[in-house]
Amino acid sequence: MRSQASILHLDLDAFFAAVEQRDKPSLRGKPVVVGGVGARGVVATASYEARRFGVRSAMSTAEARTRCPHAAFLSGRFDAYQSTSAQVMTVLRALSPVVEPLSLDEAYVDLTASPTAPDLSPPGLVDIATALKQAVHDATGGVTASVGFGTSKLIAKIASELEKPDGTVVVPPGAERDLLRPMQVTVIPGVGPATAERLRRIGVDTVEELEQISGDELVRVLGKAHGTSLHALARAEDDRLVVAQREAKSISVEDTFERDLVDPVLLAGIVDRHARGVCERLAKAKVSGRTVTLKVRLHDFTTHTRSATLAGPTDRPAVVSRLARGLLAELDTSGGVRLLGVGVSGLADWVQDDLFVDEEDAADIPLQLRDPARPAFDESRPRHGHGWVPGLDVEHDEHGPGWVWGSGLGRVTVRFETAETGPGPVRTLKADDSALRRRPVPTTRGEEPDAGNPSGSPDLP
Numbered sequence: 001m002r003s004q005a006s007i008l009h010l011d012l013d014a015f016f017a018a019v020e021q022r023d024k025p026s027l028r029g030k031p032v033v034v035g036g037v038g039a040r041g042v043v044a045t046a047s048y049e050a051r052r053f054g055v056r057s058a059m060s061t062a063e064a065r066t067r068c069p070h071a072a073f074l075s076g077r078f079d080a081y082q083s084t085s086a087q088v089m090t091v092l093r094a095l096s097p098v099v100e101p102l103s104l105d106e107a108y109v110d111l112t113a114s115p116t117a118p119d120l121s122p123p124g125l126v127d128i129a130t131a132l133k134q135a136v137h138d139a140t141g142g143v144t145a146s147v148g149f150g151t152s153k154l155i156a157k158i159a160s161e162l163e164k165p166d167g168t169v170v171v172p173p174g175a176e177r178d179l180l181r182p183m184q185v186t187v188i189p190g191v192g193p194a195t196a197e198r199l200r201r202i203g204v205d206t207v208e209e210l211e212q213i214s215g216d217e218l219v220r221v222l223g224k225a226h227g228t229s230l231h232a233l234a235r236a237e238d239d240r241l242v243v244a245q246r247e248a249k250s251i252s253v254e255d256t257f258e259r260d261l262v263d264p265v266l267l268a269g270i271v272d273r274h275a276r277g278v279c280e281r282l283a284k285a286k287v288s289g290r291t292v293t294l295k296v297r298l299h300d301f302t303t304h305t306r307s308a309t310l311a312g313p314t315d316r317p318a319v320v321s322r323l324a325r326g327l328l329a330e331l332d333t334s335g336g337v338r339l340l341g342v343g344v345s346g347l348a349d350w351v352q353d354d355l356f357v358d359e360e361d362a363a364d365i366p367l368q369l370r371d372p373a374r375p376a377f378d379e380s381r382p383r384h385g386h387g388w389v390p391g392l393d394v395e396h397d398e399h400g401p402g403w404v405w406g407s408g409l410g411r412v413t414v415r416f417e418t419a420e421t422g423p424g425p426v427r428t429l430k431a432d433d434s435a436l437r438r439r440p441v442p443t444t445r446g447e448e449p450d451a452g453n454p455s456g457s458p459d460l461p
Contacts, residue, residue: 013165015105031071074391176236254341275321289344297339
C-alpha cells in the first residue's frame, strides 16, 4: 500500500450528455438522454437534469421516456465523444506518463511518475485537481470532471464519486477504512445485487459489517476468488498498479449494471449498442476484425465468454451485432446479468465489405445502430433514406449547420445551431431534401495549445 494519496481517478461528469449539451446550446440546463432511441433502445448516459427524474444508464429507453418525456433523446455521436476523450487523455498525460484509461470518460493517473514532482500533500493535491479540472474544461469547451485521490485504485475511484459533479475529494493515508466503513457494501467493485443479497443473508449491509466477517466465512459464502478479494477490499487493501495504455490487440465495450438484468429484449438492445460502439471504434482506427467475442458475468459472478470467427474481417455493426446476439442466445441468462460486453479481435487493416451481411440482416438491427457513414451512393447522405437519427450533425445549403431533432413520415426536423451560435431556430424539411446532408463532427475547442503554455498541459502548483 502507498504511503501517499498518489493515485488520481478522473471521471467526466455525465460525459456523453455533457458533450451533447456543449454542442447543442438549446439543450444546456435541460434533460438529455443519450442511447438507443428505438423501441429496443437502452440509455447510455443521462444528464443530471434527467437523472432527477430517475433516468439512469442501462435503463430501457421506453422506461426513460415514461419517467422524463420532455427530455431530448439522442442517438449519440461516438466521434465527438472520442475526440473529446482524446483531449482529456492528453491533458492527463501532461501530469504523468502513466495514465490508465478505463473508458472514454474515466482514467487513473499515477502521480509518482510525474516528471514535475508534484506536491502530494492534501492541499497540494487539491491544487492539482483545480488546475487539472480547469485544463479539462478549457480543452473540451466546457465539460466538467470529478477527481478523487487515494492510496489505491479502489479509494481513488470511490473518492471521485463522492461529490459529483465537478467535485474533488482527497482521502489522506490512514483514513481509508474510516471512509469505507459507513458505506453500503455495493460501493466495493464486484458487489452487485446478487452478491449484496448473499451478504445480507449473513447480516452484512455495510463495509464495516463486511470487515468483521472472517475470510473463511466469505469464501464459504461467495467462493474462493470472490470471497478472498472482498475480504481484502473491505480493509482497503488494494495493491493494483496503474498500468499505462498499450496498443490494443482487440477493441471491446462492456457495461456493469447497477442491478441484474433479466429482460432478453433489453439485453439484446445492449448487445446492439455495444456492437455499434465497437464498430465505430474500429472505423476510427481504420481496422476491422474477424473474431466477435461476447462476455457475460451472471448474477452469481461467474463469467462466460463465447466467440465466433468470420471468414474475413468486418467492421459492420449489423454483422457484429448478429453474431453477438447469437452467442448471447447460447447462454442461460434467466438468473440475471450484471456485466455484458462485446469485443472484436483478429484485427486487420482491411475490410471484406458486405460479404457477410445483406439487407435482411441489416433490417434486424435497430436504425440507430446502422452505420450512416457507409452509404450506398452519396457519402454525405444517410445510408437509409429514413436514417436521420436524433442528434446527427447536419448542414443545409440555405439554413447552415445544425442537428437532427427527429424524423418520420418523410420529414426531418432540424434545429439549426452550433456550440458557437447559441440556440437556433427549428425547421422541418423533406427527408429527401437534396440541400440537407451530414456534417463532419465539429472540432472541439481547445485543440491548439495556449500561447502562454505551449505544452498544452495544466499549470501545476
